[in-house]
Amino acid sequence: MNKSIIMRAACLLIASMPLLGIAQDRPSTTNSPSSNPNVELFNGTSGFRKWSIGVNGGLLAPVAPTGGSNDFTKWKASAGYGAYVKYQILHSLALRADYVGGKLQGDNSKALGNGSNRVSPYSSFDTKLKWSGSLNAVVNIATVNWLFRQNFVQIYASVGAGLAGYEPTLTKVGGGEVNYKTDGTIKELIIPVGVGLKFKLSESINLDLGYTINYLDADNLDGYNYGPNKDKYSYGYAGLEFPLGRKSKKQLQWHNPAKSMYDELAAQKAVLASELDKANANNARLTADVDKLTKDSDGDGVSDFFDKCPGTPANTKVDGAGCPLPVPEVVKKEEKVVITEEDTRVVKEAIRNLEFDFAKATIKPNSYPALDRVAELLKRKNLNLKLSGHTDNVGSKERNLALSRERAEAVKQYMVEKGVNSSKIEAVGYGPTQPIASNKTASGRQKNRRVEFTIF
Incomplete structure (x- = not known):
């Protein structure tokens, strides 16, 4: 037998293996989702129709997409007919016994690629396919319309083995017919490989569209043994399939495990939600009773x-x-705090070195070192500090009062930024109201523009 035929059949069977585990039979159970949340997702095949019969008609042709038109240059399509009996093992796998009959025809009227005809003593052939019988494994590859979880169309593939009985009749180039074999019908092994689409019209009838290539274990189909390749023929058909059994049962081949799992899990979810609602109601009552005993206003x-x-x-x-x-x-x-002469010197040095930008409350950088020593003193001894801002009498009294307050606040803010507790510092502005020298002279006005530090 052609090795390529065996390889194709093996590959198709291997590809179908993952599908066989989708819906393994499980022991049946009488529990329903509404009575027991621990339901089985698939309870076996006993509740489905598994047997069916089919009839079909179509076209037979001595040609295959993978091997051309055998030993004649042109193939012709002829009427064919068939029937089958099928047993569905799982929703994705079935065994099918097929019968096909009809006629196969071809001739040498078609020119080859080089513009010439094949040299052959025969001009045409006419093969009567008396019968062919095969046993096939049919695998449901995919199911359409997952959005609504309802099966509408199946894509399936089949592979099997069987026998074909046929009688070729040849027509010579010069005229006259010749029977290829005069001692009866030729019987040859065939390997059918097919694909198809199946539509569910109702629970009682399906529309079946298919195409099958039959590989023969010989080169006798067209009555002309020419070349190294064995013959093959194809059958494209349309037919009807009728499931057997009670109409109250659904067809196993249309069973959708994903839909069943979804529906049964939804039922489980509903049961669990109901139980949870009951538990929440009980918890609410218990919580109310506990609240009466634990409420602490x-x-x-x-x-x-x-x-x-x-x-x-x-x-x-x-x-x-x-x-x-x-x-x-x-x-x-009370903790007594002693202010030493050194502490007083540090404060006086800070007062002496404190300078601001003209008419502003911005401290000049050369004043920072002395202010840092005062901040360290306040933190170390936890002292309080009063900052009194003063100005001369140049300008309006309101402006001088605001400026004196702003300068005192600027010194306070600097101390706080150095880590001194703000509650330990008081900043007050007196403006020109407390001069310590005459404002009539430049030196006197300079002395009056000051911020006094008082620690305690």
Whole structure:
């Protein structure tokens, strides 16, 4: 037998293996999704119709897409007919017994690629395909219309083996017919490989469209043994398939495991949701009862049910009955802070070196080192500082008052940025109201423009 035929059949069977595990039979169960959330996703094939018969008609031709038109240059299509009996093992796999009959014809009227005709003693052939019988494995490759989870059309493939009985009759180039074999019908092994589309018209009838290539284990089909290749013929057909059994049962071949799984999981989800709602209702009742015993309106740690002193202020320590505990009197120990001459010198140096931009509250950078030493002193001894801003009498009183306050605040902000607690610093502006020298002279006005530091 041609090795390529065997390879094609093997490849098709290997490709179908993953499909066989999609819907393995499981023990049947009487539990339904509504009564038991632990339902089986597929409960076997007992509830489906598995047997069916089919009849079809179409065209037979001594040609194949993979091997041309055998030993004659031109093939002709002739009427063919067939029937089958099928048993569906799984939703994706079936065994089918096929019968096909009809006629095969061809001649040498077609020129070859070089413009010439093949040299042959025969001008045409006419083969009567008395019968062919084969047993095929039919694999449902894909199912269309997954969006609605309803099967509408199947794409299937088939492969098998069988016997064909036929009688070729040849016509000589000069005229006259010759029987290729006079001792009866030729019987040869065939390997049918096919594909098809099947449409579900109703639960009682399917439309079947298919195309099958039959590979023969001989070169006798056209009555002319020419070349190394064996003969083959194809059958394209349309037919009707009728499932057998009770109409109340659905066809197994149209069963959609994904849809069943979706529907049954949805049913499980509904059951679990119902149980969850019941549990939530019970929890709500329990929570209400617990709340009565645990509610603590004043937040003192004792529930209202046991609290004998309701309305206790927040953060009040209470006893087991919810009443405030006695608060011990805390005697604050005063810590005496000693200000040394060195501390006073550091402050005076800061006052002496403090300079601002003209008519602004911007501290000049050369004042920073002395201010840093004052900030370190305040942090180390936890001292308080009062900043008093003063100006001369040049300009309006309102502007001088605002400027003195801004300069005092600028010094305070600098100290805070160096880590001094802002609550330890007071900044006040007095404007020109507290001069320490005469404003009539330039030197006197210079002395009046100042920020005084007082530590305590």
